[in-house]
Amino acid sequence: MLRIPSQLYQQMIDHCLQWYPSEACGILSGKKGKVEKVYRMKNADDGSVKGSAVRYTMDSLELLKVTQSIRREEKEMIGIFHSHVASEPYPSQTDINLAFYPDAVYVIISLKDRRCPVARGYRVVEKEITPEELKVDL
Amino acid sequence: MSVKVRIPTPLQKMTKNQAEVTCQAATVTQMIDQLEKEYPGFKDRLCEKDGKLRRFVNIYINDEDIRFLQGEKTALKSGDEVSIIPAIAGGV
Numbered sequence: 001m002l003r004i005p006s007q008l009y010q011q012m013i014d015h016c017l018q019w020y021p022s023e024a025c026g027i028l029s030g031k032k033g034k035v036e037k038v039y040r041m042k043n044a045d046d047g048s049v050k051g052s053a054v055r056y057t058m059d060s061l062e063l064l065k066v067t068q069s070i071r072r073e074e075k076e077m078i079g080i081f082h083s084h085v086a087s088e089p090y091p092s093q094t095d096i097n098l099a100f101y102p103d104a105v106y107v108i109i110s111l112k113d114r115r116c117p118v119a120r121g122y123r124v125v126e127k128e129i130t131p132e133e134l135k136v137d138l
Numbered sequence: 139m140s141v142k143v144r145i146p147t148p149l150q151k152m153t154k155n156q157a158e159v160t161c162q163a164a165t166v167t168q169m170i171d172q173l174e175k176e177y178p179g180f181k182d183r184l185c186e187k188d189g190k191l192r193r194f195v196n197i198y199i200n201d202e203d204i205r206f207l208q209g210e211k212t213a214l215k216s217g218d219e220v221s222i223i224p225a226i227a228g229g230v
Contacts, residue, residue, distance in 0.1 A: 055229035060196045092230045100224035103147050
């Protein structure tokens with residue numbers, strides 16, 4: 001289970017809405033399955049400023065900096081999130097093929113209905129998907 | 139040259155859960171070979187069969203991406219900090 005305070009959950013959703021109609025992405029840091037910080041990342045796919053509606057790639061230098069920040073704060077990268085702008089919150093084949101972090105929960109936010117974003121969590125280990133409960137703490 | 143190598147979480151099982159290891163190497167290629175010697179199978183995770191760095195693996199020397207330096211041939215200096223960071227990417 002991944003627990004996320006409602007304020008941080010909202011930050012994650014806001015970031016996804018801000019990047020719409022492109023896919024958004026970000027990192028959740030914390031400890032023991034509890035999110036303590038949301039890193040809103042750039043979608044650097046294709047090197048364009050505003051990313052893509054069908055792909056996301058975190059900017060690699062930004063990713064290095066976030067990794068360093070998480071280490072300095074003695075936290076862990078416990079979640080990786082991205083949005084699906086027109087499809088269900090379920091990992092695509094590309095998501096599965098490129099899931100290199102088996103210890104993180106992959107959170108997918110569907111903006112199929114932008115008035116009602118839906119977030120779901122998964123572990124992806126050696127291309128096997130297991131749902132992981134997301135609990136929003138009020 | 140003694141360099142510090144930051145190991146990403148997904149590869150720490152191979153380095154006996156160490157997040158950081160030191161390595162004696164003059165280039166990135168030598169560093170990868172050295173890591174392979176210490177931790178068999180490590181190179182496979184970073185490189186394709188022809189020895190080229192996998193597309194979704196980023197290696198930084200301090201804050202410089204080796205792709206913008208001389209790639210795997212980039213020289214290392216004593217005290218350099220090397221970070222290995224698998225990319226985070228996906229899509230529909």
